[in-house]
Every structure is written in structure tokens, then in C-alpha cells.
Amino acid sequence: MKFFACALGWCIEWLQAYFLVLDDIMDDSHTRRGQPCWYRVEKVGMIAVNDGILLRNHIPRILKNHFRGKPYYVDLLDLFNEVEFQTASGQMIDLITTLEGEKDLSKYTLPVHRRIVQYKTAYYSFYLPVACALLMAGENLDNHALVKNVLVEMGIYFQVQDDYLDCFGDPEVIGKIGTDIEDFKCSWLVVQALERANSDQKKLLYENYGKKDKASVEQVKKLYHDLDLKCEKLIEFLLFLALLGCFC
Numbered sequence: 001m002k003f004f005a006c007a008l009g010w011c012i013e014w015l016q017a018y019f020l021v022l023d024d025i026m027d028d029s030h031t032r033r034g035q036p037c038w039y040r041v042e043k044v045g046m047i048a049v050n051d052g053i054l055l056r057n058h059i060p061r062i063l064k065n066h067f068r069g070k071p072y073y074v075d076l077l078d079l080f081n082e083v084e085f086q087t088a089s090g091q092m093i094d095l096i097t098t099l100e101g102e103k104d105l106s107k108y109t110l111p112v113h114r115r116i117v118q119y120k121t122a123y124y125s126f127y128l129p130v131a132c133a134l135l136m137a138g139e140n141l142d143n144h145a146l147v148k149n150v151l152v153e154m155g156i157y158f159q160v161q162d163d164y165l166d167c168f169g170d171p172e173v174i175g176k177i178g179t180d181i182e183d184f185k186c187s188w189l190v191v192q193a194l195e196r197a198n199s200d201q202k203k204l205l206y207e208n209y210g211k212k213d214k215a216s217v218e219q220v221k222k223l224y225h226d227l228d229l230k231c232e233k234l235i236e237f238l239l240f241l242a243l244l245g246c247f248c
Contacts, residue, residue: 001136007066008076008132011059015080015124019087021052026095027183034175056084072135079135083128090120098184098210105206108186108194114156116186121162122155163187167221168230181220184210190220193227201227 023029024037025048031037039048059080067073093116097107127148131141141148166178167189180187193205201223208216224230 004066004070004136005133007062008136009129011062011080012124012129012132014055014058015084015128018052018055019091019124021048021055023091025049026091027179029176029179031171031176034172072138075135075141076132079128079131079141083124086119086123087121090116090118090123094120094186097186103184103210105190105194105209108191110191110195113186113188113191117156117159118152121159122152125158126151126155160188163189164230167224181209181217182212189224189229192229193224196227197223 020032021038024032025039025046029037030040038044038051039046044051060077063073063076063080067076070076093112097103097112097116130147130151134141134144134147163180163185165174166180166187169178171177179185180189190205190209194202197205204219204223208219211217
């Protein structure tokens with residue numbers, strides 16, 4: 001049983017590696033986990049796209065080799081395929097909101113942010129590992145909707161934290177250089193800023209958000225500070241801990 005659990009763990013890691021390799025290319029990112037993004041490594045470049053596909057193709061091969069005799073084999077295949085589709089759908093929503101000619105801060109709301117992160121992050125990062133364990137235990141996933149809902153909420157909170165660290169985190173600590181402001185991302189911070197900014201602050205945000213120059217980025221970060229978003233994040237964290245306590 002331990003071996004099979006480890007095999008599924010590796011499949012989940014390969015799926016994440018596949019997503020991250022391609023995501024870094026699409027976002028033109030520079031670093032990941034303290035190292036240059038794979039496509040920025042010398043002599044790799046766009047070969048990274050094929051590397052990502054190879055990572056993805058490890059999954060069905062491992063599942064076939066070790067699980068095809070298991071009664072939950074088909075359910076595992078369906079689970080990985082569905083989660084990949086959900087994640088790709090979230091990535092699509094994320095990308096189309098940042099297209100040149102489509103950039104419009106007025107579209108950035110909490111429901112839009114939630115939809116992006118629910119599909120792009122929550123399903124594969126939080127739901128998938130637990131769903132794999134449930135299938136191994138002989139459970140029907142349809143009977144555990146509450147488990148799924150709680151895990152999705154945890155995944156959404158995780159992305160809120162990631163959005164926060166993208167802006168305020170130390171690159172030496174978090175392992176990457178945040179670019180959400182430059183990339184016009186629908187992050188939790190900009191959504192919160194739009195909800196509480198006055199007309200002058202909104203004008204400043206519209207004029208500077210999504211620009212690559214350092215001065216514009218600093219203007220946006222200063223506005224976040226002025227709106228007490230950094231302080232409110234601590235309150236969000238405490239509320240989340242309280243939420244977790246409800247399920248313990």
C-alpha cells in the first residue's frame with residue numbers, strides 16, 4: 001500500500017511540474033523555487049515545452065504499470081484527466097484577462113478571482129491528493145462532496161496567500177520574483193484595492209497596473225500599503241485558522 005501511495009504522489013508531482021514548466025513560459029517568469037525557470041536554463045529554451053509534455057506523459061504510464069489491476073484504476077484515470085482539464089481551464093481564464101487589448105481592471109472582481117484560482121490552483125493542489133487517497137481506500141468520490149468543498153476553499157486561500165507573497169514576499173525566501181503587477185494579473189490584492197479605493201486611487205491604479213517599469217510597480221505597492229492590504233492579510237490568516245478549527 002505504501003508503494004502505491006508513493007507512486008500516486010509522484011504522479012501528482014509530475015502533473016504539477018508539467019503545469020509549472022508551461023506556466024512559467026506563458027507568464028514570462030524568471031525564477032522558480034530559487035532557480036531560473038526551466039525554459040531560461042542555457043540550451044533549454046522552448047525545449048521546455050516538450051519536457052513538460054514528457055512529464056505529463058509519465059502519469060498514464062505509471063498508472064497503467066502499477067494500477068491497471070486495481071478496481072479503482074479507471075477512476076484514477078478519470079480523476080487525473082478531469083483535474084488537468086479544470087487546471088487548464090483556470091489557466092485559460094487567467095491568460096485571456098491579460099491579453100493586450102483585453103486588459104480592463106473593471107472586470108476584476110472577487111467572483112472572477114475565485115473562478116480563476118478555483119480551477120487553476122485548488123483542484124490539483126488540494127483536492128487531487130485527497131481524492132487519490134479516497135479512491136485507494138475504496139471510496140466513491142461522489143459521496144464526499146463536503147471534503148471536496150473544504151479542500152477547494154483551502155486551495156483558494158492558498159492562492160490568496162500566494163498573491164500576497166508575490167507582492168510583499170522576499171524573493172530569497174519564497175524562491176521567485178513576483179510579477180503579478182507587471183503582468184496585469186487578477187490577484188487578490190488588486191481586487192481588494194479596487195473595492196476600497198477612492199476615485200483618485202483608482203485612477204492611479206488604472207494608470208500604473210500592468211506596466212513593466214519599476215516606478216509604476218512601486219506606485220501600485222504604495223497604494224496597497226495606503227489601503228492597509230498588508231495589515232488585512234494578517235486578519236485573513238487568523239480567520240482561516242479559525243475556519244480550519246471548525247473542521248477539526
